[in-house]
Amino acid sequence: MSDWSEHYATRVSNMQASEIRELLKLLDQPDIISFAGGIPDPALFPHQAIAAAYQRILGDPERSAVALQYSISEGYLPLREWLAGYMGRLGVACTPENILITNGSQQALDFIGKLFLSPGDTALVAWPTYLGALQAFNSYEPRFDVLPGPDTNRSLESYTAGGMAKPKFGYVMPEFQNPTGTSLSLAERERLLDTAAEFDLPLAEDSAYEKLRYDGERVPSLLALAAARAGGIDHCKVLYCGTFSKSIVPALRIGWIVAAKPVIQKLVLMKQASDLHVSTLNQMVMYEVASALIEDLADTMRQVYRERRDAMVAALDRYMPEGVSFTRPEGGMFVWVTLPEGIDGAALLKRCIEVGRVAFVPGAAFFADRSCRNTMRMSFSLIPPAKIEEGIKRLAAVLKQMISETAV
């Protein structure tokens, strides 16, 4: 094999295989109960509505010619128009010119890194945060530091000490955060916006799980709150990332960014240079399916996932040994578990796969500095309640064994 290392850009040294990716391969072994995924249940996909939409569009010669041809980088206009209305119902007054269609929200995160980060710039993220965001931003060679949050109070000076430039943006998932499942209250959101205003810090708001609320009251998005403060979306510095991956299906790869028009104009150029546009046909299908069904689908999903969340929390309550704590999320797909000090999530996983035939994601992967090894992310979205209980029971047994050995 040739040696490629000297040919690569410096960013390539940041690109490492991810634990989640390797773990996803475990899903194929039928006797393993995997809480690793964090993917939606395909039984809830609107298969027939999607098939019917493809058939309608491809069966109409005029629409089919449009659907299969190159199209504009901004995204399919009727979909952006519908999204503008949808965002309006969420308290964000905007127009299609405030919206870019992306290949899922992962591409939105990549674009946000590409827009803001030169090598050595500082990006602020939660500690822990979404692994995919760390991967996306890492391509642009940033330093990571801790975004001020409910438990962190930081002055601007604390970031710029030693001659560092001020942070370029903050990334936050205010609802049912991946990996912890926790949400920011209204007061916490207002405080974050205060901090962002003080720092003149753009915020990237990732709302991937927004439709999956099982309890409690909806809280306005950071974008809605910031636009209200600034007198309109074009005057505020929040970029909102939405996706149909969790509310309809992932595999059409459709997400969107909502932001001030000048930002969207730059992102449209970025989209054009990156891959021209999202599949025209898939955008047309998603427009038809989302505009007709999104609320009904969300109702069904909430019902199914709520039961699974309940089952997971109940099983953790029932089986987990003393010294283990976990979140009780109001929505989303994840529970975050903190193990006793000294128990390594990765070591536990290895043992769980070998002995218990149960899997999860060790928490260290979600920290920019890989700290906090005694944590784990558990997804309940894909597993029926009875199997959730069985999986947690197995996991707890392995954990208890490990704790007893560690104590010795």
Add this chain to the structure above:
Amino acid sequence: MSDWSEHYATRVSNMQASEIRELLKLLDQPDIISFAGGIPDPALFPHQAIAAAYQRILGDPERSAVALQYSISEGYLPLREWLAGYMGRLGVACTPENILITNGSQQALDFIGKLFLSPGDTALVAWPTYLGALQAFNSYEPRFDVLPGPDTNRSLESYTAGGMAKPKFGYVMPEFQNPTGTSLSLAERERLLDTAAEFDLPLAEDSAYEKLRYDGERVPSLLALAAARAGGIDHCKVLYCGTFSKSIVPALRIGWIVAAKPVIQKLVLMKQASDLHVSTLNQMVMYEVASALIEDLADTMRQVYRERRDAMVAALDRYMPEGVSFTRPEGGMFVWVTLPEGIDGAALLKRCIEVGRVAFVPGAAFFADRSCRNTMRMSFSLIPPAKIEEGIKRLAAVLKQMISETAV
């Protein structure tokens, strides 16, 4: 509006709206004959076969559950297996592990820039070259210099004079190049490989128009030649970019990269961080359509586009005034026209739209330094022969008027 300029990464200053993009908007005015596009004729799309494939896949509950779910970043295995066979028939022995599926070949170009280019690095491109490649690479803040080609003989020292680092890669479209329509002969390919070996220079080979050969004999790809020299694809330094956009349809957004395994492994990580994967469903559909129909479709396309190429060359011969030269491409979608010195392609376009109701792309956009303003790119792919003649006739009339004014 807020001021965003100080928030942006340095690369954003490279992102400018493209002429092609603005021009594409002209296609919507029905009285304009536009040679600007460079897009396939939707009348040639296999609408029914595509509709049937979506229906088959979504109508099978088991396949539909896979088609609508997240999938691996490498791409759909049966599609990669089929592509490995397809590449084998083109003289490139490879396995699915040598292939990454991308969102069209535009994403392949973006990834190649991301893989090789740190700010200030040198990328070698043809002069002129594909505008989309310049846009893709520009995001990574390179310098551009001239790739050695049929008319350019450069020593490695000429690139590294003044302490510059040696070039990171060369980008080349050996077949029916966008924008010139010209191809590299076998001898020219061998010479380019000699130079690349001497420079230890990876090459990115863009084969977008490979299936659209109307005359002459097929020449082996740079990848095939380099693999033969090196004793296998894993030992050579050519990255081959393929796409279904020109041979099937653009809007499913499916292309591929073929390269040595260690490179593909890095690119898979890049794909995962960028947007996870290409639409699973679209990959499954493309696998079915391409494996059944690609050769038949190419036969039809070649027949239709050959007539149009012939019509354009004949009309240019017939109508263009003295002092105008143009290429006679053996394939692809473009003829490249060189105007008399002092005639500006952009000024001519403006007049052509206003007076002649005919459009093309001024050639300067295809030069990394925007030089050679007396050039233009003419696409024949979308226009029937009679209308091609009419358009060239109108264009020639405007041009003659302009030449006569310039001479005065």
